[in-house]
Amino acid sequence: MTADVIVIGAGIVGAACADALTQGGLRVVVIEPSLAVSGATGAGMGHLLILDENEAEFSITRYSRDRWNQMAMEMPSSLEYERCGTIWIAAVPEELPLLKQRCAFLQSRQVRAEILDSQQLAEAEPNLRPGLPGGLFIPDDAILYPPAAAGWLLKRAEQRGAAVLTGKRVTHIQAWGVELEDGSRLEAHHVVCATGMWTPQLIGGLPIQPRKGHLVITDRYPGFVRHAVMELGYLKSAHGRESESVAFNVQPRKTGQVLIGSSRQFGVTDARPESRIISSMVQRAIDFMPRIAQLSALRAWTGFRAATPDRLPMVGPVANRPNCLLCAGHEGIGITTCLASAGLVSAFILGDRPPLDPKPYAVERF
Amino acid sequence: MIEIRVNGKTLKVPEGVSVAAAIALSGHDRFRRSVAGQPRGPLCGIGVCFECRVTVDGEPHVRSCQLLCWPGMEVCTDD
Amino acid sequence: MIESRWDVVVVGAGPAGLAAACMAAEAGRRVVVLDENPQPGGQIWRGEDHHWIRRFSASGSTFRGACTVVDQPEPGVLHVVGRNISYHLRFKRLVIATGARERFMPFPGWTLPGVVGAGGLQALVKSGWPLAGKRVVVAGAGPLLLQAAAFFRSRGARLTCLAEQTPLRRGLSFALRSGKRLQAIALLGRLCDVPYRWSCWPVRASGQERVESVTLRQGDRMWTEPCDYLACSFGLVPNTELAQLVGCELVDGAVRVDEQQETTVSGVYCAGEPTGIGGVDLALIQGQIAGCSAAGSLQRASAFFEQRARWIEFRARLQAAFALRQELRQLPDPETVVCRCEDVPLKEIRPHSCWRSAKLQTRCGMGPCQGRICGPIVEFLFGWKVDSVRPPLTPVRLEQLVNRGSAATADRHDSHPG
Numbered sequence: 001m002t003a004d005v006i007v008i009g010a011g012i013v014g015a016a017c018a019d020a021l022t023q024g025g026l027r028v029v030v031i032e033p034s035l036a037v038s039g040a041t042g043a044g045m046g047h048l049l050i051l052d053e054n055e056a057e058f059s060i061t062r063y064s065r066d067r068w069n070q071m072a073m074e075m076p077s078s079l080e081y082e083r084c085g086t087i088w089i090a091a092v093p094e095e096l097p098l099l100k101q102r103c104a105f106l107q108s109r110q111v112r113a114e115i116l117d118s119q120q121l122a123e124a125e126p127n128l129r130p131g132l133p134g135g136l137f138i139p140d141d142a143i144l145y146p147p148a149a150a151g152w153l154l155k156r157a158e159q160r161g162a163a164v165l166t167g168k169r170v171t172h173i174q175a176w177g178v179e180l181e182d183g184s185r186l187e188a189h190h191v192v193c194a195t196g197m198w199t200p201q202l203i204g205g206l207p208i209q210p211r212k213g214h215l216v217i218t219d220r221y222p223g224f225v226r227h228a229v230m231e232l233g234y235l236k237s238a239h240g241r242e243s244e245s246v247a248f249n250v251q252p253r254k255t256g257q258v259l260i261g262s263s264r265q266f267g268v269t270d271a272r273p274e275s276r277i278i279s280s281m282v283q284r285a286i287d288f289m290p291r292i293a294q295l296s297a298l299r300a301w302t303g304f305r306a307a308t309p310d311r312l313p314m315v316g317p318v319a320n321r322p323n324c325l326l327c328a329g330h331e332g333i334g335i336t337t338c339l340a341s342a343g344l345v346s347a348f349i350l351g352d353r354p355p356l357d358p359k360p361y362a363v364e365r366f
Numbered sequence: 367m368i369e370i371r372v373n374g375k376t377l378k379v380p381e382g383v384s385v386a387a388a389i390a391l392s393g394h395d396r397f398r399r400s401v402a403g404q405p406r407g408p409l410c411g412i413g414v415c416f417e418c419r420v421t422v423d424g425e426p427h428v429r430s431c432q433l434l435c436w437p438g439m440e441v442c443t444d445d
Numbered sequence: 446m447i448e449s450r451w452d453v454v455v456v457g458a459g460p461a462g463l464a465a466a467c468m469a470a471e472a473g474r475r476v477v478v479l480d481e482n483p484q485p486g487g488q489i490w491r492g493e494d495h496h497w498i499r500r501f502s503a504s505g506s507t508f509r510g511a512c513t514v515v516d517q518p519e520p521g522v523l524h525v526v527g528r529n530i531s532y533h534l535r536f537k538r539l540v541i542a543t544g545a546r547e548r549f550m551p552f553p554g555w556t557l558p559g560v561v562g563a564g565g566l567q568a569l570v571k572s573g574w575p576l577a578g579k580r581v582v583v584a585g586a587g588p589l590l591l592q593a594a595a596f597f598r599s600r601g602a603r604l605t606c607l608a609e610q611t612p613l614r615r616g617l618s619f620a621l622r623s624g625k626r627l628q629a630i631a632l633l634g635r636l637c638d639v640p641y642r643w644s645c646w647p648v649r650a651s652g653q654e655r656v657e658s659v660t661l662r663q664g665d666r667m668w669t670e671p672c673d674y675l676a677c678s679f680g681l682v683p684n685t686e687l688a689q690l691v692g693c694e695l696v697d698g699a700v701r702v703d704e705q706q707e708t709t710v711s712g713v714y715c716a717g718e719p720t721g722i723g724g725v726d727l728a729l730i731q732g733q734i735a736g737c738s739a740a741g742s743l744q745r746a747s748a749f750f751e752q753r754a755r756w757i758e759f760r761a762r763l764q765a766a767f768a769l770r771q772e773l774r775q776l777p778d779p780e781t782v783v784c785r786c787e788d789v790p791l792k793e794i795r796p797h798s799c800w801r802s803a804k805l806q807t808r809c810g811m812g813p814c815q816g817r818i819c820g821p822i823v824e825f826l827f828g829w830k831v832d833s834v835r836p837p838l839t840p841v842r843l844e845q846l847v848n849r850g851s852a853a854t855a856d857r858h859d860s861h862p863g
Contacts, residue, residue, distance in 0.1 A: 035802050042805050147805040166798075219427045219813055219840065220401075255401070260843070273836055275518035279848040286844065293844035296427050298813055300836055300846070380573065387573030395558045395655040402788040405654045407558030409785070409818070411565030412488060413481060414546050416813040416840075417785060427813070427840075431569060432481070433528075 003029040003163075005349060006178055006188040008170050008202070010036035012150040013327055013334055014194035016342035018157035018164075021192075024350045028162040029186060031178065033169035036154060037147040039196050040334060043303025045215065045251055045259055046149070047228050048142040048336045049086050052105055053239055056312055056360030062111065063356050064339040069140060078148045080254035086141035086228045087116070087124060089248075089288065090133045095232045099136045106138065113138050125229055127289045143228055143251055146335045173202055175322040190349050192325045193318075197306040199328040203318060207366050208329045210304035212265040214277050219296040222256035231288065237264055238332060239311060246281045248288045258295060260285050262332070266307070273300045305331045308366075313337060315344045315361040325349070326363050370439040385430035385441055386411075386418050397430065398444040405445060420444060447522055449535035451477045453739045454523065455506075455542060456514055456687060459487020460725050461717025461732035462542030463501045468736025468745070469540075470504040477534070479525060483510040487544055488564060489725055492571045497729070515837035517691050518848070521712075526837070531845040538712050538739035541688050541700070542732060545681035545718035548821050550585075550769075551783050551791070552776035554650030554659075555677070563593040563678035570600050577601030579673040582659050584608040584647045587680045587767040588625070588724075591632045594639065597676070604639045606670050608661050610679070611767050613643035619766035623759060648776060650675055679769060682821045683719045689834040697721075698824075705746055706735035714739050723760030730756055774826055783826075784819040786812020791826075800829040813840050 005021050007014045010032035021028045048068045052058045068081075075081050090096050099115060106113040116124060116135040124137065154164055169181040177187035195202060197210040230249045237247035242264075249261040263277045278300050286293045308314060308329040318324050327345050330337055343355040367378045372392040379388045386408050389397060396405040397418050408418035413432040421442040422428040430441070453469045455462045458480035470476040478485065478501075485508055486498055501508075512527035523534045547562040554560065561569070563583055570576050581602045583594045586609065594607050609616060620629045633641070645663035650656045658671045685693075688700045693708035695701060699721040706714045716735040717728035730753045737746035777783065779792035787808040797803035800810070800823060809823070810816030810831075815838075820831035837846065 035799065035805075037805055038801060151806055216843070216846070218843065221426065275516050275524060275836065275846070275848065278836075278846050282843050282846045286847065293842065293847075294425065295843050296813070296840045297837060297843045297846055298840050299811070299815065383573035384569070386569055387575075390569075390574045397558070400556070400782075400785065400788050404556055404782070404788065405558055406556060406785070407655070408561060408569060409549070409565055410547060410562050411568035412546065413839075414814060414817050415785070419813075431572065434483070434572075 002177065002186045003027045003188045005029075005190045005192060006031060006186055007192045007194055008173075008178065009194035009196065010150070010154060010164060010166065011039045011041040011194065011196055011334075012037065012146055012153070013196065013330060013338045013341060014192075015150040015153035015157070016338035017192050017194055017327055017345050018162050019153040020342040020346040021349065022157045022160035022162050024346050024352075026349070028157060029188070030154065030157070030162060030164045031168050031170055031180075031186070032164070032166045035166055036164065037150045039198075040303050040305055041146050041150050043213070043215070043301060044146050044332070044335050045249070045261055046144045046146040046335050047086070047251060048144065049228070049333070050106065050111060050138060050141060051333065052102055053235065058109070059356050060312070060337050060340045060361070061333060062109070063343075064337045065141065067339040068144070068336070069142060072142075075144075076152060078145070079152060080145040080148065081142060082144070082254050083140060083142040084227050084252060085137060085139040086230065087121070088136040088138075089121070089128070089229065089231050090135065091231055091233065091288075093133045096133055098232060099134060103136050111138070112140055125226060127224055127291050128229070129288060129290055137227075141228060143253070144335070145253070149335070170202065173321065173324050190323050190325060192327055192345055194327045196328055196330070196334075197304045199306065199326070203321065203326065206314065206326070207309050208306050208314070209266060210269060211307040211331065212263070212268045212302055212304055213261065213332065214263040214273060214281055214300060214302050216260045216278060216282060216297050216300045217253075218258040218260070219298055220256035221258060221295055224292075224295070225250050225252040225258050225289075227252070234262070237262070243267055246277065246284050248284045250285060250289065250292070258292065260292070271302050271304070273302050306334075307331045313341050313361055314363045315341045316348060316358055316363050318363050368435060368437045370435050370437070370441060372441045373443060379435055383435050385420065385422065385428070385433045385435055385439070388435050389420065389430060389441065389443060394443055396443065396445040447533040447535050451475050451534065451536060453538045453540060454479070454534060454536035455540040457487065457542035457544055457717070458482070458485035458508065458510070459489060459542060459544045459717065459728065460497065461544070461728040461735070462487070462540065463497050464729045464732030465540045465542060465714070465716055465736035465739065466506040467497070467500050467504045468733050468742075469740040470506040472737070472740035472742050474740045476504075476506040478506055478508050479512055479514065480508070480510050481513050485510070488568065491568060513839055514687055515839060515841055515845070526841045526845045531841075531849070533848070538714065539691070540735050540739055541693075541708070541713065541715040541719060542717050542735070543684040543687050543719050545683050545722055546817065548679045548682045549677065549818055550679045550773055550776060550825075551781050551822055552647055552649060553778055553781050554652070554656065556782050556785055557650050557652050557656040558654070559652070559656035559673060560650050560675045560677065563590055563676040566674060566676045567593055567596050570597070578603065580605050580671060581674045581676055582606045582608065582661075582670050582672045583676045584659070584661070585678040585680070586610045586769060587678065588629070588763075589678055589681075591629065591636070593676060593678065595632050595635050598635065604636065605672060606661065607636065607639055607641045608645040608647065608663075609641070609643050610646040610770055610773065611643060615766050616643060619762055622762065646773065647675065647677065679773070680767060681718060681722045683722060685719050686834050686838050688713075688715055688719055689832070690836065690838060695832070704750065705738035705743065706731055707738060721760060722764065723756060724763065727753070727756035727760055769825065777826075783822055784809040784812065786814050794823065795827075800831045801833070815839070
């Protein structure tokens with residue numbers, strides 16, 4: 001037996017699984033066909049946030065965000081973790097009731113949240129356009145730099161004896177382990193498939209689709225943006241099923257850079273940045289933050305989220321696949337939710353009590 | 367000759383002079399501090415390396431080697 | 446709105462671009478030439494009254510200076526950006542003549558103010574940078590050092606040393622066999638009282654807030670030379686980013702072209718340094734061929750083939766003669782900054798297996814120069830392939846990424862220089 005558990009995929013989800021499993025004393029081998037963190041993890045924003053569209057989304061983001069915040073003391077500075085908080089913006093007065101409803105929901109579950117009126121919002125983010133009706137401030141949301149975060153989790157796993165094999169492609173998952181492209185076999189008691197948007201290549205019949213996103217980053221302008229700022233309409237863009245949408249979403253990186261999102265596209269597999277999408281995404285940012293127009297943009301890039309029909313990850317055993325656990329489909333919030341997913345995976349394997357009810361994320365729900 | 371200000375000091379430079387050259391004419395060597403605080407000045411001279419960035423009329427991150435002086439321009443080195 | 450009244454769009458107004466524009470315009474095509482500099486001439490003819498610039502002015506080509514291409518929003522369309530302009534331009538034929546940039550080599554102290562590119566210092570001096578009475582050490586590789594040194598002297602600098610990493614034997618045999626020996630002798634004559642050292646290179650620049658001296662090595666001998674400027678150039682790197690963005694294939698770091706100077710993308714031509722560092726003469730020949738081809742005059746293009754073959758031979762000799770020595774790989778110490786934008790030292794980059802990994806984990810190449818300085822360095826140090834090109838090709842203001850597409854704005858910047 002090569003290992004207790006083989007984890008396929010060295011993105012942040014695979015890294016979190018390796019970290020959790022080695023913490024449970026298991027021998028872990030991580031296998032990555034490309035380079036660690038070179039998929040969605042290397043392309044994402046790194047926002048650690050609570051979302052509350054439904055109880056399942058709330059539980060998984062709440063648990064994970066709080067775990068990240070607990071881990072903050074141990075993180076090396078390269079992770080660029082910062083508890084900057086999130087501000088959700090109402091673009092029109094009609095959105096205020098929804099903000100208040102969300103605020104009440106969070107407060108009733110002991111999540112710190114407060115409503116900002118128009119003036120408080122302007123004081124919190126002076127570069128927003130004047131006259132916005134208000135915002136919802138969630139102070140304990142945070143940001144970090146995802147490649148470094150995943151690299152750190154992997155390194156912790158390695159320090160507990162895990163092996164990370166990059167440049168090795170798994171072609172088949174078997175009950176006894178995996179077969180690699182070069183014909184070799186690796187045996188293990190369990191296989192965890194943390195392969196994001198590539199999952200359907202290994203396990204057929206799963207409703208995981210790539211959902212393309214664009215991001216733009218600026219030069220350093222410390223203080224220009226202070227919180228992760230998003231329009232309430234982001235939820236519509238994220239939860240909707242339209243083939244194409246953009247929403248205002250900016251983040252202050254610890255470097256002083258401003259990270260600008262976001263876009264969502266189904267049905268596109270070409271990874272090249274599209275100037276049409278960048279144009280409407282940036283225009284959206286300028287609509288909310290007029291002075292952002294003058295900042296120098298260094299780079300635009302894209303990534304693919306692994307999207308499921310209900311935007312919740314698929315975590316747990318797979319039908320007709322003995323000893324195989326799926327941990328994929330984290331859409332745009334895998335940087336946050338990887339910790340809960342990894343906790344579920346390790347509870348399944350070790351037979352421990354799961355950190356949260358696994359049912360809403362079960363693979364067989366589709 | 368045109369008049370500009372470099373770090374608050376008035377300076378007369380010939381027309382057609384780049385902002386980078388004007389900064390050198392004002393006696394400055396350091397154009398900026400790197401992200402780790404090291405002193406930096408122009409390297410490539412042709413707008414590729416971004417080491418000569420300064421603030422011009424309040425706009426940060428302007429490549430001084432690629433911009434000619436205009437009358438009344440306010441230049442601040444970032445060191 | 447997309448401006449679409451051009452038959453041929455030429456990017457770059459150096460020798461190759463100007464030659465291409467002349468040939469295409471003289472064949473009756475409507476030609477526009479874009480360049481980052483306000484005036485045509487490229488780096489080599491900056492501020493000069495060259496006969497090719499005069500010919501270009503008379504050719505009927507349109508010149509747009511102070512602008513750059515940042516993206517190809519769709520095939521056949523370029524997104525052009527200047528300080529206060531941003532518009533889309535459709536081309537039937539595109540000639541890429543984006544030239545080259547200097548290759549830098551990291552060694553302790555190379556980030557100090559006063560350590561400058563040899564070509565970079567020339568460009569700065571031409572824009573008014575004061576050099577009279579300053580002590581200048583020129584160091585690196587290749588024939589451009591000689592020319593730079595002569596230029597610095599003509600502007601009143603005190604040249605204290607010229608350090609060429611190439612062994613004398615190789616440099617001499619190149620000079621004697623090339624068509625350039627008279628030029629070399631003339632340059633050397635103007636520099637006869639300057640210590641010209643072969644097999645010699647800088648190992649350290651020292652100073653508090655700027656360079657005060659440079660330590661040079663020649664064989665076993667090391668000594669320190671006080672200076673105000675250390676002008677370095679370790680050869681040139683082809684600017685292939687635009688070609689890569691529009692999808693052209695590269696071979697050995699240069700754009701692959703066929704006999705007509707056409708790239709692997711149909712209707713896109715490339716001439717001069719992006720196809721391999723070969724100097725001004727080759728660039729002019731290739732530019733003329735590209736211009737003729739883009740205008741559809743294949744017959745006229747073929748008249749230059751023989752000349753081109755000779756200069757391509759010259760290019761091979763040039764590249765072999767001034768090839769960088771292995772010892773230069775040992776120059777940086779673990780603390781030496783390799784990525785100047787993000788201050789990433791060698792020791793953080795070395796453990797990685799490839800460029801992408803180093804970028805993701807150390808920020809190497811993620812700053813505003815987009816890896817144009819450190820990319821060639823890690824290629825030389827580690828043999829990594831540095832090939833990711835993303836829009837915008839150069840940093841622009843965010844508002845310039847928004848497509849409002851007003852071609853009319855560009856017209857005000859059109860000019861027929863001369």
